[in-house]
Amino acid sequence: MNTSSRKLRQFGKPLLIMLLAATFGWFVQAIGVVAVLFISVLVKRFGKFEAHLAATTFTVVAVLFALAPHSQFKVDGGFPETALSIACIWITIAIAKERDSAEEVIRRSEKELREAIDTVPAMVCIALPDGSVVSISRRWIEYAGLSPTGLNWQAAVHPDDLERHFAAFLKCSAAGVPFEDEVRLRRADGEFRWFVVAAEPFRDKQGRILKWYGIGTDIEDRKRAEEELRAAEHEARELLERVPALISLRTAAGIAYTNQRIHNYIGVGQEELRGAGWQKYIHPEDRERTLANQTRSTEEVEPMDHLYRLRGADGAYRWFRTIAEPYPSADGKSYCWYGVATDIDELYRSRELLRERELQLNLLTENLPAVLFKAALDGSIVYINQKGIEYCGRTAEDLQQKGWTDLIHPDDFEETSNLCNRLLTENVGYDTVNRFIGADGQYRWFHTSVAAYRDDTGKTIAFHGIMLDTTDQKAAELALQESEQQMQRMMDTVPSILWSVAPDGRTVFINKKARDYIGLTVDQIQDWGWIQVIHPEEREYVVQEFKKALASGSSFGIEHRTRRADGIYRWHICRGEPLRDEDGQIVQWFGLDIDIDERKRTEDHLRETRDKLARASRVATVAELSASIAHELNQPLTAVMANAQASRRWLSNSPPNFNEAMTSIERVLRDGRVADERMQHIRALFKQQPLRKKHAWPSQIIREAIRFVQEDANRTEIPIDVQIAGNLPPIVVEQIQIQEVLINLISNGIEAMESRARPPRLMIRATLVNESELLIEVIDNGSGLKDTQSIFDAFVTTKEKGMGIGLAVSRSIVEAHDGQLWAENNPDYGAKFSVKLPCGARRVPRLES
Template sequence: MEMLENLRPSLAWALLPSRRPEFVNQATKDYTGIQTAASLSDCLAVIHPDDVPLYLEHLNQVAAASQSCEVEFRVRHHDSRYRWMLCRTYPMRDRYGMLLRWVSISRDIQDRKLAESTLRKQEEEYRRIVDFVPACISVANAQGELVYANKVTVAHLGRLAEQIIGKGWMDSLHPDSLPIAQREWAASIRTKQPLDVTLLSKQFDGEYRWQRLTAVPLLDEKGEVMNWYMLGVDIHELVKAQEALEMSKHELTKIVETLPLGIWCTSADGQPTYLNQRLREHTGTTLEKSKDWYWLQNVHPEDREATAAAFMYAINTGTSYLMIHRLRIADGSFHWYEQRGEPLRDTNGQIKRWYGIAIDVDERVRTEERLRETRAKLARATRVATVAELSASIAHELNQPLTSVIANGQAARRWLGATPPNVKAATKSIEMILRDGRAADNTMQNIRALFKRESIRKSGTRVAEMVREAVRLVHEDSQRKNTSIECTFPERLPMVLVDRIQIQQILINLICNGIEAAENVGRRAQLRISAQSCVEGRLLIEVVDNGPGLADLNSIFDAFVTSKAKGMGIGLAISRSIAQAHGGHLWAENLPGGGACFKLTLPTT
């Protein structure tokens, strides 16, 4: 059995006299995909149904003949296709001649079978080729005189067959082609090698057309030429098309090489096959240096992993490729490039190659970055001004009642400290203190009412659409395009009754916080967002990040509490207020393996 196991790549198995499988080698298991064979039916299951009786009869023949026999049958490959096998079965007997087992060893003969089938078809075609092929077929003797010409040849030349037979095959050639034909024909006569030449031949209407002439010698047993079998194919339109194609190719090459952007081409598996001149000169690289994924060495280290992942995703899925990353240029510096690629498919939808462009967007990206920084500074200044203005307004509104409270308090102390104490006057001062306190309270109530969200436009909203739209808004930021955000939702989720815009404000805040948490510790942000029904009438949304986690879970939702160097600490406080205004709840938990999980519950419709 060890010998059978080592017969790779041959397939081998052993059957007991009861025809129950005794052993199947690993090569058979790998080939058929069946790992266990407990009965003969398990073995027969991989044989083509039409060939099962043939194999069973083969076993009987082996047993009767007492010697090995061969049989050909089809076996199902693990890819579900049947392939032809040549099987030799040996009867193994004990010293008394009793059958111990059958041992079958098989090898794949699919290619041979296909070749035999092809050969049979070719033989059939060859018998009809002379009568049906749309080409000039003729036979010439060893001296080049025609001894046979088919009807197409006769029609092409516009002569009678009697006028052609016995003549040289070069009689109809253009004067410019005659020297070429004589030279090549002399070489074939001398070497007894086939002739293959393109010539201008005159047809029945006097017009010369390009024709490809091939001639193959038939040799006798002494190696001498008996006849030449000749085939002439009209390729006039092809030659003209090739000339036009060469001209178009030349013009297209000049256009592609001079366009003010990089153009590249790869094979279906991503192997670079072409870089235009501008891309080569601007990046200082060559096609050879870009092969086998070495082009990634010119991508900025921080962008390399995301770029490779995006390109492989496009190749594996056949979707459009779009990536903005930094690329090393000829002077050694890095420029921002926008890469776009589209697949070229054949008529069956199979990708044949990829075409793409590389656009230098360095100035645009840096301008956008400066614009974002300016906007951020302006937003921070606006927030500071708003807080200052709000503080001044609150101080102004409270200053008068508080001043009166202090004055009346001091007066009451003086009235009570007099000898004797003036209780009546002190009582009046205390009443004025109470009056001013109520005035201050009313002022605070008015300020609180000012910031209350009195109108929330709730409507039935699909959670998956709402979340994906928020993710898309985050990805529109060029700095966050490559952030990995995985969304997982069950097929059937109840709709939530919310103000879509306000809940998306919460989601965007949580997503941005998660991205910044990961980036602050030098990690590539990876977020997971999921949703599920939790309790009756409630739906739970979870946002999980891969940051360091939260130091204080109790205070992060307090106003003006933040772990960011430039944050105001009001985002989570406002988010919780929005959730509560919707009848929901927002809280956070630290995960055992690191990272934080923010959980948001919302009422369903």
């Protein structure tokens, strides 16, 4: 059934066309135009085969009917009409055939173009000059999900790019120039990706733009790469700006780039450093060398590693190390140098300091007064300093070839060899004293110390040693030993007990005298065994004092009785002193026991004698006291007698002179009161009563004392020069006592000038020493003093009839007033006695004579 249907469809259409063509051919004279239209429809509807089949059938039928005689089936019409119809039909077929060929070519071209557009690895679109899209490629359709005609293409453009993108296209379309723009296009899943859209105009022969052919290329990866590149560039620039170094780019013309750290350090901008501008900031001493290295690096296209000093913004120069590497340009015809300058100022200065220290260490090792050497693991000498070379006369190479063991003294060879073998086998250092022969053939003592030198892992890699010449020290030790032996002999022969104990009190040493005296050895008196020889009455006291001294570390001295070997106790004084180290710690006690038994007996005898003298002294004291009282009362009583005699003379005159007699009587009464006051003072002195001080004027006290002295007729002839500074402040004193002092000093001065060839001259001067002290000086031109100190002692006098009491009493009076009394000899003649007393408010000085 199906086969029959297919055959019917396969052969039915041609038969139907032939039938219709025959029918039209029959009626061609009547419907020729309709036949032409029919054939045209067939060509248009079915194709060239059907059109040729219909035209052939039509031509055959029309010719047959045109040539056939008239019959009942013949339609009216002539042959010309038939020929014209047949010609029109075939012309129509020819035209249609040519048209179909052209359309076929166009369709084929369009198909090929479509296939080419769809296979291009980009999104292609065709648009009109107004921007409307007429066609898009399959990739566009698949990417954006648009229709093949590109309808509503604006929805695929990112909203932020649409207005700018469309305006740019219209501008290029109006100008007729190619169009290119980067825009974000939405993918079917809603993601936007970057595309670069480029379009070229298609023109007709007159140059009018008919269409625009555009292509969109996905540049999302490129965009991201650009973003990453920009980020990387930003990070690189940040790195260049933040890296703790000075970074620069140099070309053959000079500096082209410098990072911010350079600007911060030098204190100028990049423009000032470009080219050769940076050179003026190099230290003048380093500039020529730096530029020479840079020139050589540029000419030979080689790296540069250079040290120089660069001036900072503060004007200070610091050391920098610049390392620059050359890199070729893109064309390979030129080079640029990327440089990194690192601040190495501290490192450089440390290196210079280290170099200086190494030099000093080298000088030290070569000039050290000791032999320094280094030995390999097999014991061979690999280094020896100059001191060692000079001593043994061999260099390190000589010692490696000849060895060194032959330099050891034969008596020290075995011990030294054993120590060296142990050093090499067990890496155990040693410290010894031995003798080595020198280049002069003489042996000298050396203190040798050798130790193993190890690396960080503890592995021994060499041996280091030092040898100190101790020949002089050895000689000193021998001398010291001899001195110690002599000291031992001397201590054993000293006629006293010598001992030494440790800080804990343990006996360390006693000399032979001590051993012979107590009859015990050192071992027998150990652990405080010496206590047994102390007298029982002093034993507890001695132990207590000795322990106290050990605890406090202070010196001590104890008197006690020590038992002799024969059992007799004799008095000794034991003295001990601690010996301390540099830190003040006691390392030992040394002591001496001296026999004072005879002295003790003498002291007992002296004590008895002293008791006897004390009794005699008490008797003498009464006599001294009487003499003192007589001295105190002598002067006022003498004045009483003189005034009483004068009163009698005045009354015995004829007629009697009552006025003068009354004056003399008043003086007698006055001097009697003075004697009474002095007795009261003496009584107060014995009762230790306080002084009754009151304000008194210095000038009044001085003049009253002078008047009292001049009442003696024998002393009126001595001139007295009085110089008292005017307006002196008052002094708080017991006036009678100070007058007594001045009377005593004036009287002594007058007596010192008696029986002298020089005219006597006595001066009394009163001045202020400062705001609070008054100085009174009594100066004579007598014979002077032999001793200015002892004259103030009691019972010391220079007068034949003197008692030696006056100056002693005078000094005690002045000192009781918080003053001072002293004596001194004048440069030429005589002596000067000075009295210094405290005074009141300061007055303006004015000198009176």
